[in-house]
Amino acid sequence: MGRRPGYVAMALLGALLFGTAGLALGSWYGGRGTEPLSAEATRSAPGELLPGVEPSGATTVQGYRYGVWLAADDVGGSRIEFQYGDGADCALSELMRRAAERRGWREIRRVPGASCDGWRAERDGMTVTLTHPAHGSRLSITQSAPGGFRAATITGTLLGAVAGAVLFGVVARSRRPVPLLVGTLVTVALFPGAALTWTDLAANRLAEPVWPVWRGLAPVLVPLWLVLLLIGVIVLARRRDPAVPVTDPVATGHAG
Numbered sequence: 001m002g003r004r005p006g007y008v009a010m011a012l013l014g015a016l017l018f019g020t021a022g023l024a025l026g027s028w029y030g031g032r033g034t035e036p037l038s039a040e041a042t043r044s045a046p047g048e049l050l051p052g053v054e055p056s057g058a059t060t061v062q063g064y065r066y067g068v069w070l071a072a073d074d075v076g077g078s079r080i081e082f083q084y085g086d087g088a089d090c091a092l093s094e095l096m097r098r099a100a101e102r103r104g105w106r107e108i109r110r111v112p113g114a115s116c117d118g119w120r121a122e123r124d125g126m127t128v129t130l131t132h133p134a135h136g137s138r139l140s141i142t143q144s145a146p147g148g149f150r151a152a153t154i155t156g157t158l159l160g161a162v163a164g165a166v167l168f169g170v171v172a173r174s175r176r177p178v179p180l181l182v183g184t185l186v187t188v189a190l191f192p193g194a195a196l197t198w199t200d201l202a203a204n205r206l207a208e209p210v211w212p213v214w215r216g217l218a219p220v221l222v223p224l225w226l227v228l229l230l231i232g233v234i235v236l237a238r239r240r241d242p243a244v245p246v247t248d249p250v251a252t253g254h255a256g
Contacts, residue, residue, distance in 0.1 A: 006172055007172045007173065009172075010168040010169060010171060010172035011166075011169040011172070013164075013168055014163075014164030014165050014166075014167050014169070015161040015162070015165040015168075016161075016194065017164055017187065017190040017194050018160040018161060018163050018164025018165075018167070018190070019157050019160045019161030019164060020157075020160070020194040021160050021190055021193065021214065022156040022157050022158070022159050022163075023153055023160065023197070024210050024211040024213065025156045025160070025211065026153040026154070026155055026156020026157060027149070027152070027153045027209065027210060027211055028074075029152050029156065030149040030150070030151065031074055031075035031145055031146070031152075031209060031211075032071075032073060032074060033073050034073050034074065034143040034145070034146050035125055036072070036078075037078070037141065037142070038126075041125075042080050042141050045128055045141055046082050046139055046141075048099065048103055049096045049099045049100055049105075049121070049128060049130075050084070050095055050099065050130075051095075051099060053084060053095070055083055055084055056084060056086075056136070057082070057083040058080060058082045059080070059081050059083075060079070060080050060081075061079050061080075061081055063076045063079065063142070063209075065208065065209060065212040065216075066212040066213050066215070067212070067216040068212035068215050070212070074209060075142075075143060075144075075145050075146075075149070075209050076142050076208055078142065079140050079141060079142035080140070080142075081139070081140045081141075082138065082139040082140075083136050083137075084136060084138070085137060086135065086136050087134070087136060087137075088115040088116060088132035088133065088137055089132070089136075089137045090132060092130060092137050093116060093117060093118055093119055093132070096119050096121070096130050100121040103123075104123070105121035105122065105123045105128075106121065106123055107120070107121060107127075108120070108121045109121075109205075111129060111131060111204070112203060113131055113132050114134075115132050115133075116132050118130040118131040118132055120207055126141055126142070126143065126144055127142050127144045127207055128140070145206065149206075153206065167183075167186075168183060171183035177236055181232040184228070184232070185225055185228055188224065189221055189224075189225045192217055193213055193214045193217050193221070196213045197214075
């Protein structure tokens with residue numbers, strides 16, 4: 001009974017780490033094949049959400065997150081950005097919130113910001129986000145997630161959590177060095193990605209793709225994992241085999 005809390009803690013850790021990785025994988029799989037943005041909808045959205053305010057410029061941007069370029073059919077793979085002025089105009093946030101509620105937009109929620117908070121809303125296959133960088137307020141329009149996105153994300157999360165709980169539960173019940181080494185390596189490999197994923201989810205939920213976190217970290221984590229694996233193998237190789245009895249030199253001398 002004394003070790004039972006340790007088993008539970010290890011199983012929960014495995015469920016968290018693998019569940020987060022499964023969430024990222026499921027969201028990547030479910031987010032493929034998004035429909036391209038409608039030219040008419042993207043032209044009308046700024047005037048509908050920010051009535052009476054004219055943008056100072058507009059650009060089309062390919063999605064880029066955590067050092068990874070997104071494909072055109074990925075969620076967030078392409079976006080149109082409208083610039084408003086040369087500085088943060090926080091009054092636009094309240095204007096957008098009221099317009100979105102009045103016009104029947106869905107998933108209206110606040111987006112935390114440094115100078116002031118923005119807003120995000122969805123409709124007609126589009127996700128529109130207003131933010132306030134220091135160089136000017138920005139209205140960004142990108143594709144909404146396709147049908148089945150949430151189901152794929154939830155499925156990936158659950159499968160990953162179950163696999164992680166089982167794997168780490170086995171590691172917790174084993175006193176052999178090899179399973180413990182594997183558990184340590186897996187934790188080191190997954191923890192940074194899991195931490196960044198949940199930080200991103202806290203700010204954007206699933207409106208922004210989180211799977212690039214893992215691909216972006218791979219060039220750093222893979223060499224680290226290999227170094228730790230090499231160290232672990234060396235340590236295990238130097239361990240004394242417990243099956244070989246230790247010879248007492250004093251007893252040996254008396255026997256002679």
